[in-house]
Amino acid sequence: xxxxxxxxxxxxxxxxxxxxxxxxxxxxxxxxxxxxxxxxxxxxxxxxxxxxxxxxxxxxxxxxxxxxxxxxxxxxxxxxxxxxxxxxxxxxxxxxxxxxxxxxxxxxxxxxxxxxx
Numbered sequence: 001x002x003x004x005x006x007x008x009x010x011x012x013x014x015x016x017x018x019x020x021x022x023x024x025x026x027x028x029x030x031x032x033x034x035x036x037x038x039x040x041x042x043x044x045x046x047x048x049x050x051x052x053x054x055x056x057x058x059x060x061x062x063x064x065x066x067x068x069x070x071x072x073x074x075x076x077x078x079x080x081x082x083x084x085x086x087x088x089x090x091x092x093x094x095x096x097x098x099x100x101x102x103x104x105x106x107x108x109x110x111x112x113x114x115x116x117x
Contacts, residue, residue, distance in 0.1 A: 001081055001082075001084075001086055001113075001117065002027070002086070003025060003026075003027045003028075003033055003079070003086055003087040003113075004033065005033050005034055005041070007113065007116060008025040008033050008034030008087075009033075009034040011025065011034065011109055011112045011113070012024075012025055012034040012035060012036055013036070014112070015105060015108055015109070015112075016036040019091075019101065019105075021091050021092060021093050021098060021101065022035065022036050022037045022040075022072075022074075022091070022092035022093075023035065023036050023089070023090070023091055023092075023105065024036075024037075024040060024045065024048070024089070024090045024091075024092070025079070025087060025088070025089050025090075025109065026045050026048035026049075026051075026052075026076075026087050026088045026089075026090065027087050028052050028085075028086070028087060029049070030044055030045050030046065030047075030048045030049030030050075030052065030070075030088075031043070031044060031045070032044075032045050032048070032070075033087075037092075040070075043070050044069055044070045045069075045070040045071060045076075045088075045090070046068040046069045046070055046071055047060050047068055047070075047071045047076045047088075047090065048076055048087075048088040048090060050068075050076075051076045051077065051078050051088040052078065052085055052087060052088055055078050055085050056078070057075065057076065057077050057078070057102075058075075058076040058088075059075055059076075059095045059099070060072070060073055060074055060075070060076070060095065061073055061095060072092045073092065073093065073094060073095060074090055074091050074092040074093050074095060074098060074102075075090065075091055075095050075098055075099050075102035076088050076089070076090035076102075077089055077090070077102055077103070077105075077106040078106075079106065079109055079110055079113070080110060081110065081113055081114060081117075086113075089102075089105055089106055089109045090102070091105055
């Protein structure tokens with residue numbers, strides 16, 4: 001299963017209507033394929049690439065952004081479907097403020113992708 005703009009952008013739009021934070025979905029190459037900040041679509045996100053390579057969350061603090069291309073402060077988590085990492089989902093904001101929201105965002109994203117299939 002591959003994440004595409006057509007699959008991911010409606011999910012971002014739907015979830016963003018409930019949140020007041022920027023949301024990104026990234027593919028296995030670390031490319032932002034869907035975002036509530038449309039200028040970021042098709043740009044590289046180093047934090048997301050780290051997530052899909054390590055299969056672990058990546059918390060990015062303001063001091064990290066100058067060392068990680070294409071990032072802003074926030075939390076990035078792997079997206080799993082059928083036990084396989086297919087990309088990453090991220091939320092922009094102070095990591096201390098958005099961490100719990102990111103966990104819910106991950107679950108909602110996975111559920112909505114599952115529902116599409």
